[in-house]
Structures are given as structure tokens and as C-alpha cells.
Amino acid sequence: MVSTRPSADLPGPGEGAGLRWFRSAWRDLAGASPDAAAVGDELLGRWDEEHRRYHTLAHLLHILRAVDTLADHARDPDAVRYAAWFHDAVYEGRPGEDERESALLAERLLTALGVAPGRVREVARLVRMTADHRTEPGDADGAVLRDADLSVLASPPDEYLAYTAAVRAEYRRVPDALFRAGRLRILRKLLLAPHLYATGYGRAHWEERARANIEAEIRRLEAVDRVEPPQL
Template sequence: MDTDAILLERWNALAGAGARAAGEDLVRRYGETHRRYHTVDHLAAMLAVIDDLAADAADVDAVRYAAFFHDAVYAVDRGDNEERSAVLAETVLPALGVSAERVAEVARLVRLTSGHHPDPADRNGGVLCDADLAILAADESGYAAYTAAVRAEYAHVPDELFRKGRAAVLQGLIQQERLFRTPTGRARYEVAARANLAAELAALTDD
């Protein structure tokens, strides 16, 4: 079964078979040709991590909905992707019979991915943000593939500007007291992620 089919199966299990058209639209969005990292593979990987961290969430289905929507609208040079994705969730989910309370939570979670700074007591936010950042703890080949995909999404940006911007992003992450907010996420990902970030930053700033 290919990734698109797996994601549709997961969406149908979450939202119901009657929501298939909405799921097909979401999967199509993650397959847009300009994407190199924010793809169906990224979404599938996030859902797998959410499964692993499910016990840390207060409403794991809200977190799963948020994963499906968090990059549903994605344009490289726009700063409002998360907001537009949240608005999409607020438009689509009520028509599928999702409760107003859960729709509001999903939209809140999607907006949270713009900065990955959940409150320490925000169990759902912690799980979603940990799942979104879990790639930072990948093994050497996985991390290299991730950084190559990010660079490919910004292929139109000159190398010097990209290196400067990427270094600023990495420094912002490194300066956070904790990259991962759930106990499981911290134990599983924190050390490896910090090592990867430090190595990438050193390579970017090496003159």
C-alpha cells in the first residue's frame, strides 16, 4: 500500500468513511509538486509518532486531526501557512460533524505549529509539536535526507541567504530549554536532536 492510500485509510478511520472526499483533498495537498519536505511522507511520519505518544495526549484524535491539517496549506514564501491551514480546518471539520469544541482545539493546535511553543500543561500541544520535530532526531542518513529536502524547497533562495536564514532557525531551536515537551519525546529524541542541530549549524557557519 502506498503512502497516499495509507493516509486515506488513517483519515477514514479517524473521520469516518463519509469524510473520504475531504481526506482525498488533504492528501492531494501534501502531494503538491512544489513540496519536498512537507509531503505525504512527513505527515505519515508524524502520525506514527503521535501513535507512539498517544498516552501523553488529552485528546489524541484532536492531535491526529491537527496533524492532517497542520501543513495542508503550504507555500514556501508565505508566513501565514499555519493560519490558513487552521482556517481550512475550521471550514472543513464542522461539515463532517466534528464537535465545535474539537474543531476549536484542532485549529488551536494547527496554529501552535507556527512556533512550537506549547504551554507546559498543554498535553495535546506537546504531542503535536514533538511529532512535528521528531525528524530532528533522525539517524545520519535520515537527517541528511531531511536537510536536503528543506534545501530543495528553498531552491530559489541563493545559498548565502539560505545558510543565514537556516542558521537563525537552528539557533532559535538550540536556545530552547527543551525541544521536546512530552516525557516520552524528551527521553527518545532530545539528545539526538541537539546533536544533529549542532552539527548542521557548525556546517552552515563554517567559513
């Protein structure tokens, strides 16, 4: 059987080069101490867990690159980068609980590394925010992390289809009809918002494509519901 787990679009040729890129990015952020390297390796191990299909190293790479694109919009870009590393570090398919545990992990590990308490609190807050992506006016760091996490919605159509397949694979134990109903609720709620993105860059560069992708996915999901016979 062909695996539905996507290979990470890692920089450079091969897995080794990709992991070197991640380790270099983490070292630039957290420093070169043995303790920092150990935390980085723990995070990479978590992101590469076998049960993941969408929330993989490829997703982490996408988020980190998007944060770099949006860094000028952040108050504390490095806090946002830490939050990107930690925001799905715990992932068991439990919405809300995974984010809470990821935030607790960030508090424990970053405190052990000697990161300033104020930045640790900000990182944990940002990680918890990704449970619903709600940001308040003036929350520059939250806006950047939100937009980076949702930037996948603005992918080219073929990449968007791969993303939706990977999300479905992560919820493979959920019956099709139940999954479609839940997914449709999420997508319709997104479209009701005046803006999908909170930064000016996101609205200018990603909004139109993201809405088109979401509308196309809704049509696909609704078409399946129309043709499937009812379960008696």
C-alpha cells in the first residue's frame, strides 16, 4: 500500500540535509549549547512521529518559512519562531488538549534552557492560541503565527489537495460522513470571517487564493454528500 504520509519538502537533497537545516535553524534560535541541541532533537523526534500525516516536518518547515516571510509584522519574531517549533510538538488528534500540552512542554523546556520568563510566557500563549487561531487587535505576534499556520490554505491547487488528503489521513479512524460534516463546519466558519489572515501581507498575498481553495473543497465535500446513499 502506498503511504499517505507525505515526505517532508526538506531543503537540500535527502533526509540528512533536511535534518541539518532544521538543526541549524534551531541553533540560530536557541543557541549551540548541548542542552539546546538536545531540546531541538527532542522536538524533531516529536514532529517525525510515525502516526502523523499532516503535522509533520514538512508542516514545520512550511510554518518556519512563513514566519520568516512575516517576521517584520511581529513584535518578537523569535518568540513566534519558538511557538512555531512547539505549536504541534504534542499531536495526538485531540483539539485543544494537544495545544495545552504543547504549551506546557514549551514552558518546561524553554525554562530549562534559561529563556527569559516573559518570552516563555509569550511562547506558551501563542501555542495555546493555535487551538482556535483567535487573535485580538494589536496582537502582532499572534497575527504572525496565525497567518503562518493558515498559509497552507493559500497553496497551489495540487498542494492544497495533498494537504487535505494528509488531514483526512490523520483522522482516518473517523467515519467518512462524520469527517465531512466536521470539515464542512470548519471551512464554512472560515469563509464567514471578514478576513482569513490578520496581517497585511497575508491579506494581500494569500487571501484570494485561500478563499478559492476553501470554496473548491466545500464543493467537493458537498458533491460527495449528494451522491452517497443514506445509511439505513
